[in-house]
Amino acid sequence: MKEVFLINPHTDAKKLYALMEEIKKNFKGRQVIIEKTKAPKHAEYIAKKYALFENEPVHLYVCGGDGLLHETINGLIDARSEVHVSVLPLGTANDFVKTFRPWTTADFLNLANYKNPIAMDCDVMSVNGEYAINTVSFGFDVYVAQYANHMKSRLPVQGIIPYYTGMLQTLRRPLGQEYRMQIDDQRMPAAIYDFVVFCNGKYYGGGYQPCPDAMINDGVIDVCLISGLKKRDIVYFAKAYEKGEHISHTDRVTIKQAHIIHMDTNNETIYGNLDGEVRAFKNPTIELKSHAIHLWLPNVGE
Ligand SMILES: Nc1ncnc2c1ncn2[C@@H]1O[C@H](COP(=O)(O)OP(=O)(O)OP(=O)(O)O)[C@@H](O)[C@H]1O
Numbered sequence: 578m579k580e581v582f583l584i585n586p587h588t589d590a591k592k593l594y595a596l597m598e599e600i601k602k603n604f605k606g607r608q609v610i611i612e613k614t615k616a617p618k619h620a621e622y623i624a625k626k627y628a629l630f631e632n633e634p635v636h637l638y639v640c641g642g643d644g645l646l647h648e649t650i651n652g653l654i655d656a657r658s659e660v661h662v663s664v665l666p667l668g669t670a671n672d673f674v675k676t677f678r679p680w681t682t683a684d685f686l687n688l689a690n691y692k693n694p695i696a697m698d699c700d701v702m703s704v705n706g707e708y709a710i711n712t713v714s715f716g717f718d719v720y721v722a723q724y725a726n727h728m729k730s731r732l733p734v735q736g737i738i739p740y741y742t743g744m745l746q747t748l749r750r751p752l753g754q755e756y757r758m759q760i761d762d763q764r765m766p767a768a769i770y771d772f773v774v775f776c777n778g779k780y781y782g783g784g785y786q787p788c789p790d791a792m793i794n795d796g797v798i799d800v801c802l803i804s805g806l807k808k809r810d811i812v813y814f815a816k817a818y819e820k821g822e823h824i825s826h827t828d829r830v831t832i833k834q835a836h837i838i839h840m841d842t843n844n845e846t847i848y849g850n851l852d853g854e855v856r857a858f859k860n861p862t863i864e865l866k867s868h869a870i871h872l873w874l875p876n877v878g879e
Pocket residue numbers: 585586587588613614615616617618640641642643644645646648667668669670671672853
């Protein structure tokens with residue numbers, strides 16, 4: 578078994594130091610492979626190498642945030658069945674692992690918890706050829722992510738500040754835009770939505786829960802459509818959205834389950850947020866690929 582640590586070297590230095598100490602403590606005298614990314618998207622290339630071209634089992638620890646995980650899983654689609662992935666959440670938001678609450682980030686970072694890991698095959702969603710493991714969204718939060726990513730790339734700021742700034746900037750735009758969609762075999766009437774979110778995991782955007790009942794291995798995409806929000810309601814709404822309590826507002830919120838969604842943008846470009854990464858699409862199709870990633874989760878009971 579190859580034990581491979583795939584690391585984003587731009588991770589917070591203290592967190593990286595603690596990870597190295599944890600590796601030394603748990604793998605004393607045993608060989609591990611450290612793979613550090615050299616640039617954005619390098620993780621996908623590294624993952625593909627282990628997914629396809631090795632001939633022994635691999636335990637791949639993804640050491641970074643949701644962005645690194647997103648890139649890694651794109652290299653693991655149709656991987657050999659002996660490639661297992663564990664997530665060591667060292668990013669800022671680490672939304673993917675929040676699905677497993679009450680397990681904590683510390684539970685995921687404790688390497689002793691992987692001696693007898695819990696196996697779980699995880700679904701993913703494809704969007705015109707790119708895969709997302711946690712959420713795919715359109716609308717309000719995409720603009721927030723776009724502003725935040727832009728700010729992070731130009732200024733030495735991290736953490737939540739870029740997201741709050743992005744939210745204030747986004748509130749200067751009109752809320753809502755028109756969508757035409759087919760959800761499985763149901764053609765929806767054209768409608769204006771403020772948020773359109775497709776969930777595999779439960780949390781996104783730093784801790785919001787569009788679909789509190791989503792589960793990463795249930796073979797369906799959970800859909801959350803939100804309409805009719807007023808800007809003055811956003812703060813109140815955000816609190817309910819964080820707790821997943823917005824779903825009781827059935828006049829504004831529609832929750833569904835689906836396997837495939839076609840969005841008709843009339844060949845115009847639309848921006849979508851895949852696990853926190855913003856991408857441009859025309860007429861995107863979001864489709865579930867069941868049990869595509871073989872996870873090894875921490876055995877917290879040990
Ligand atoms: N060597 C590298 N140099 C520059 N950028 C990198 C490198 N390796 C990875 N990246 C980029 O860093 C971005 C953010 O990394 P990561 O997901 O680890 O942390 P994060 O954004 O803080 O996490 P979260 O999304 O959970 O808040 C990724 O989108 C990835 O493309």
